[in-house]
């Protein structure tokens with residue numbers, strides 16, 4: 306029987322009986338699904354299981370408090386989010402069995418999925434980026450003025466990640482309507498809270514971000530629901546982030562196989578007595594809103610629903626696919642629209658061309674947002690966005706705090722919520738601070754759950770400017786390695802403008818490399834109007850018969866200088882312009898014609914573009930080759946600051962000799 310103490314915990318307020326019962330049924334369902342899953346797990350019918358038993362009140366209360374068209378971003382213990390949004394159960398069961406009726410075509414497991422149909426954005430394993438995505442979604446909501454709230458979950462363990470700090474800080478600085486929900490369940494895998502953080506309550510952190518925060522009893526469904534409803538309503542009207550710490554407990558192992566040996570029994574017992582479902586059932590019984598008989602009816606209904614849906618999922622055939630099917634889903638299908646340039650041209654610098662391409666894209670796409678450090682009033686450190694705020698305003702040209710990871714994730718959030726984003730890395734070197742969301746969130750999104758990432762990351766890169774190891778790198782090879790990203794690297798103003806416009810039109814994630822040494826040194830006649838150039842098409846700058854020179858970025862200019870000094874050399878010079886996709890056709894056609902290939906790049910050699918190109922040429926053009934393929938790259942050291950050391954580092958000065966050697970082979 307319920308104790309008075311327990312029933313006293315619940316405050317009905319003005320909730321209707323219907324709502325009170327509905328909340329109960331919403332909590333009962335995931336509990337019963339989980340109990341069934343534990344059986345199936347033991348029978349070896351499903352793989353891993355991350356349990357949320359004992360934490361249901363949080364997922365259900367928060368989801369019930371939002372409207373169905375508001376985004377919610379759950380984590381691995383939030384089955385209740387999915388069931389409260391009323392996803393048909395067979396689809397969830399299929400998802401966990403890797404079948405086609407799930408949400409990831411067998412490509413991702415457990416709760417690593419989202420669905421636009423239900424306005425749910427699933428997590429990636431790395432936990433933290435989820436919070437920045439919520440900031441981006443909320444930014445889109447705010448810009449659209451649709452008065453939508455958004456809620457994102459994290460465990461207390463996840464709050465130790467930099468992503469947590471970055472996402473909350475951005476949301477606070479930009480007054481974004483997000484509910485950041487920490488489920489403090491005592492342990493992050495085996496790590497107790499005392500080894501995870503050293504403040505009294507995680508809610509205290511809100512103060513540091515200038516953010517309102519609340520502590521909520523996460524095992525009390527009525528407290529969760531009423532408090533979150535009130536706060537969601539408040540942030541819809543008055544956009545701002547709120548930090549919520551839900552106190553709860555993880556009643557089972559991190560995942561089923563890992564057990565709970567490290568958890569003291571007293572703690573288990575203490576929290577077992579506070580089971581959110583049992584307590585609430587007792588309350589409803591006490592209030593006369595539920596009887597054991599009716600409870601049994603509900604249970605029977607849910608059992609039937611689970612069994613029928615499980616049957617459907619088990620009967621569904623195992624997924625099959627083909628390699629081409631898998632490859633076709635890495636990127637969103639997109640038909641490139643060619644916009645031809647007008648005749649009017651102006652002689653401008655590389656930096657002006659990038660700026661024009663970006664500005665004209667902002668005019669073309671009302672939903673395009675630029676984010677980056679110092680890009681607004683200051684115009685960016687290279688002045689690419691100089692005066693943009695006069696045309697587009699500060700809402701669309703956004704200065705960001707120094708937090709690359711959260712901004713990449715926020716850019717993805719904008720895309721999830723139907724907008725487009727260009728992010729400026731202040732220097733390409735700093736992309737390492739946003740590396741995780743680029744290679745894990747953006748790159749894998751379409752393949753995993755059919756969600757594109759309409760994001761361009763601009764990357765001012767490269768050496769030759771005496772800027773030392775952290776402002777000189779050309780790190781394109783970090784990204785060409787990762788399926789799902791496009792990588793563009795123009796060498797001329799005309800290409801830079803047209804390719805940037807095309808990259809922005811492309812709904813896939815694009816890393817757009819802009820060599821700093823070219824910004825103000827290379828001029829070209831460039832059409833004044835908007836135009837596009839296709840990604841994945843190389844440009845043949847010179848045609849000859851004896852050798853093929855393949856290059857991209859600043860190194861193209863090194864090759865041009867060398868050919869200028871040696872007019873007797875009859876060479877094809879191929880400027881790749883884009884590295885992913887790669888114009889293999891142009892490369893092979895040229896090498897088959899000349900029989901010799903030298904690849905010149907600014908990056909150091911090992912694991913670089915030239916290494917792959919060389920292997921590809923060997924594999925595809927071997928019979929046509931008259932000499933081994935030569936790769937010429939910069940030294941295998943960090944990039945030194947001193948100008949003479951930097952010149953020694955760069956492959957530039959060795960190119961002429963290498964070219965002559967290969968011609969003489």
Ligand SMILES: Cc1ncc(C[n+]2csc(CCOP(=O)(O)OP(=O)(O)O)c2C)c(N)n1
Nearest residue numbers: 382430431432460461462463490492493494
């Ligand atoms: C970046 C990263 N590091 C480590 C892990 C491994 N890992 C997965 S869940 C987890 C514990 C998470 O704890 P918490 O955030 O408190 O959530 P809970 O599992 O308790 O709900 C760990 C260490 C991971 N997934 N990602």
